[in-house]
Amino acid sequence: MIADGRIKSRFLEVESEFSAISSVAGAVAAGSRAFTATCSQGLALMHEVLFAIAGMRLPVVMVVTNRALSSPINIWNDCQDSISERDSGWIQLYVETVQEAVDTIIQAYKIAEDNRVLLPVMVCMDGFILTHTVEPVELPDDVEVKKFLPKYKPNHAFLDPTRPMTLGPFTYPEPYFKLRKELSLAIDNSKIIISEVNEEFGEMFKRKYGNGLIEEYKNDKKIAIVSMGSVCGTIKCVVDSRKDTGLVRIRCYRPLPKEDLIEALKGKEIVIVLDKNISLGLGSGSVFSEVRDVLYSLKDRPKVVGCVAGLGGTDIKSKDINRLIDESKKMKDGEVVWLI
Amino acid sequence: MIEVRFHGRGGQGVVTSAYLLALAAFKEGKFCQAFPFFGTERRGAPVTSFARIDKKFIRTRERVYNPDYVVVLDSTLLDVVDVDEGIKERGMIIINTNKDVNLQTKATVKTVDATDIALRVIGKPFVNTSMIGALVGATGIVKLESVIDVIRERFPEEIANKNIEAEKQTYEKIRG
Structure with a gap:
């Protein structure tokens, strides 16, 4: 898509999922909007970085195309991979159809980047069952999507030499504990924004998914x-x-x-x-x-x-x-x- | 709802067959769903794929267990796979073969030598488009023109033309 000029982004080829998620973390910390997708062993390899991203309150969006974990080796679908990351501090949204996957990825950025949230979002879609299925999907119009999701303007976690800040530093026990509690409250509070975004999306694109939750x-x-x-x-x-x-x-x-x-x-x-x-x-x-x-x-x-x-x-x-x-x-x- | 199951071997285009059928149905304004079940991902291994066509959105995600139509891209599978399994009373099984087939089934069995047509027209034994031609010719579940449109969109011109020609030949052949 980038080679064809259909999107203006930079494609980064890395050697492992650990590097992929680390690069995405770096890109988002530098103020970009970034994306990656993985599943199964790849997600397991990202485990350590997932917690760091949530702790640094980086609004990363990632699709997990749910597949089973080894051993024995199995390429097919179940949800063990993302469920095993449930305590990482990422919002996890599970979709039923390919249409919902498309719509939820757009919603996920809006949720993640909301100043009341500032948390990473995992959009989980069943491997093979949804990822390898041909079915009718309505692709939302680019102009409409840009209205719904304007350009990302970070004002929280943003590495800028003119405005220095530290992300994810060393902390003593009490401040660490306090920050973990804040993170817990933050993810709890995101429920209201997830519902709001679902409603707003529904008004604009005439599709919504329950109450979002x-x-x-x-x-x-x-x-x-x-x-x-x-x-x-x-x-x-x-x-x-x-x-x-x-x-x-x-x-x-x-x-x-x-x-x-x-x-x-x-x-x-x-x-x-x-x-x-x-x-x-x-x-x-x-x-x-x-x-x-x-x-x-x-x-x-x-x-x-x-x-x-x-x-x-x-x-x-x-x-x-x-x-x-x-x-x-x-x-x-x-x-x-x-x-x- | 019409349900179709494709049997073939890895590398023969079993998955593409189901996708092409679904895309052709989509072109006609119908709802569709197509998905594969891969065995081990290697050439020659048995592969199954499924397609559904309906007037409304298809919600179910289970595999096709009671197909209206079964398409067999490789007749050597007849000894290995029960292609007749779960087929509906008035169903049809379409097999790519140049031999007489002795299959115990309540369904109608039709055969076409798609490999011969593919070798002559395409120059390679890729039988997915020819077998779609046979399926469409025998059942009329989508229009031949819809499949042709999909092939034109999906393949480069030269390859598309050859596949369309092979598809037309099996379409005519099975209609007799």
């Missing part, structure tokens, strides 16, 4: 499935074919929209959480344990059951989801099954 689909039934990403498309088809089940799609996994989840899931008989990751040693996926934790404060809390599915690209079939819903009626609260 979660999307409810026919969620007026006794049973609710909670999940993230492209599998929610298949779940929506299952929901259409049944009378007893609705869907709550978590679009924003970090920060976790606790209040929205409580509101969407209170009064349910059964909540089924479908995870495409496994927290080894916990015996369940991360979304399951967090949703269950969120609902703990409810007086009459629903039965919450978990399902680990789709690891290493295993196809999640509609008939398996139907079977899972039927079986959930007999499952015990807290029980986790593997869809294999």
Whole structure:
């Protein structure tokens, strides 16, 4: 695209993902808008730098094309790679369609660069299932995008010789602790901006995704499935074919929209959480344990059951989801099954 | 919704076949979805790809388990892969072969020697465009012109012309 003159950017070829994310960090710290994408082992190699970027409050945007982690080696989709970076201080948005991926990347810059946020954003899209799929996508007009997302003018973290500042310096225990607490508050507070940006995008481009944090689909039934990403498309088809089940799609996994989840899931008989990751040693996926934790404060809390599915690209079939819903009626609260 | 499954081997253009079909449907204002399932990414390994065409946006992400049509780009796969698996009652299987095929199936089976046509017209055994021609000729799921438009957009002129010629020949051949 750069060689064809379609975008005016500089393409930087580096030798590893560690260098890629470090270069992006440097570019953003110098006041540029930058972009990179990775997945799986590549994301794992970036691990150390991810925390540094969040700590330096650099508004980096990166696409993660979710794929399984080794070993054994596997090139296909699951969400273990980005879920394993959930505590890094990055906002994580999970998309359902290719259209949502396009739209969310544009939104991500607006969120990241907002002075009330100043945090990195990971846009997570399922590897192969979305990245290698041909489907209709409406590409937003450049002029419109520039109106929605004007030129980046950094006034926070910006390396400028005329205005010297230090980024990511050495700190003693107490200031370190204080800054970690501030970072935690900052990512919590970003929820409101993520919703705002989703609304603003919706007004301008006539497409929006739930309230930006979660999307409810026919969620007026006794049973609710909670999940993230492209599998929610298949779940929506299952929901259409049944009378007893609705869907709550978590679009924003970090920060976790606790209040929205409580509101969407209170009064349910059964909540089924479908995870495409496994927290080894916990015996369940991360979304399951967090949703269950969120609902703990409810007086009459629903039965919450978990399902680990789709690891290493295993196809999640509609008939398996139907079977899972039927079986959930007999499952015990807290029980986790593997869809294999 | 029409669902199609393509069987072939790595390097034969199995994935491109599904993409071309979806893009042709898109040209006609239809909704479409096409995606591959790669085995190990190397030449010769069995590869499957899928395409869906519908009047509304296609939400499901599961693979195609009950295809209306199956296209087999390489007949040596018939001994290895169950190409008939899950096919609909009134489905059709289109196989690239110059031999008689004895396949146990409830679906209609049609054969075309796409390799011969590709070798003569393109000069190489790339059968994806010829097999799309056969599929379109046998089923009419998209117009031949739509596929031709897509090929023109996707390939350089000389290669496009050869592929379009091969596609037209299989299209006519399967229609008899």
